[in-house]
Amino acid sequence: EIVLTQSPGTLSLSPGERATLSCRASQSFSSIFLAWYQQKPGQGPRLLIYGTSNRAKGIPDRFSGSGSATDFSLTISRLEPEDFAVYYCQHYGSSLPTFGQGTKVEVK
Amino acid sequence: QVQLVESGGGVVQPGRSLRLSCAASGFTFTNHAMHWVRQTPGKGLEWVASISFDGSDESYVDSVRGRFSISRDSSRNMVFLQMSTLRPEDTSIYYCAKSLLSYDITPLFDYCGQGTLVTVSS
Numbered sequence: 470e471i472v473l474t475q476s477p478g479t480l481s482l483s484p485g486e487r488a489t490l491s492c493r494a495s496q497s498f499s500s501i502f503l504a505w506y507q508q509k510p511g512q513g514p515r516l517l518i519y520g521t522s523n524r525a526k527g528i529p530d531r532f533s534g535s536g537s538a539t540d541f542s543l544t545i546s547r548l549e550p551e552d553f554a555v556y557y558c559q560h561y562g563s564s565l566p567t568f569g570q571g572t573k574v575e576v577k
Numbered sequence: 578q579v580q581l582v583e584s585g586g587g588v589v590q591p592g593r594s595l596r597l598s599c600a601a602s603g604f605t606f607t608n609h610a611m612h613w614v615r616q617t618p619g620k621g622l623e624w625v626a627s628i629s630f631d632g633s634d635e636s637y638v639d640s641v642r643g644r645f646s647i648s649r650d651s652s653r654n655m656v657f658l659q660m661s662t663l664r665p666e667d668t669s670i671y672y673c674a675k676s677l678l679s680y681d682i683t684p685l686f687d688y689c690g691q692g693t694l695v696t697v698s699s
Contacts, residue, residue: 513614513674513689513691514622514674514686516677516688519677526687527686559685564636565628565638565639567624569623570621
């Protein structure tokens with residue numbers, strides 16, 4: 470099982486600031502199999518990024534992903550009010566897909 | 578637009594059964610694998626089960642294999658999760674999810690529903 474550890478647990482920022490979220494894996498895997506999701510209260514997860522750096526349909530270009538092997542990151546270039554939410558990374562390349570524990574991006 | 582609407586959650590005693598349903602619309606249902614994912618405050622997000630686009634392949638997380646069964650009805654665009662021998666640790670919000678890729682059971686989800694809460698308690 471690949472364990473994903475996200476940091477920080479909470480990120481306190483102001484609208485317009487840049488957010489950088491980290492996802493570290495317990496073992497190396499192909500960057501093809503790393504995704505990021507956004508979740509707001511009362512909603513299911515929403516796909517943002519797949520294959521480490523590919524934006525899902527309708528996702529603004531202020532969201533970008535990068536990384537390889539065991540270290541991956543999600544960057545939000547300029548936070549909009551609707552971006553304050555919880556973000557999860559996911560590995561989906563094996564018979565047991567796993568998620569990180571989440572990073573909450575909150576208003577400072 | 579894609580819509581996934583879950584139903585069937587509730588409070589159930591340990592050892593009992595429950596069947597969750599998911600009504601899908603806004604996409605070609607027969608082209609996409611479907612999945613169930615659950616979420617608890619303490620354990621976060623957990624993939625539960627997947628079913629291929631044609632229903633010929635299923636997969637489960639170890640903790641539910643043999644107790645849960647995923648199925649689909651393409652005539653009604655619905656997915657089901659039959660849950661048996663429920664345990665307190667199955668208490669979660671259960672989300673129905675659609676595969677991003679056509680004809681591929683890879684558990685990469687581009688849409689999730691709003692979820693249905695299952696509480697297993699005596």
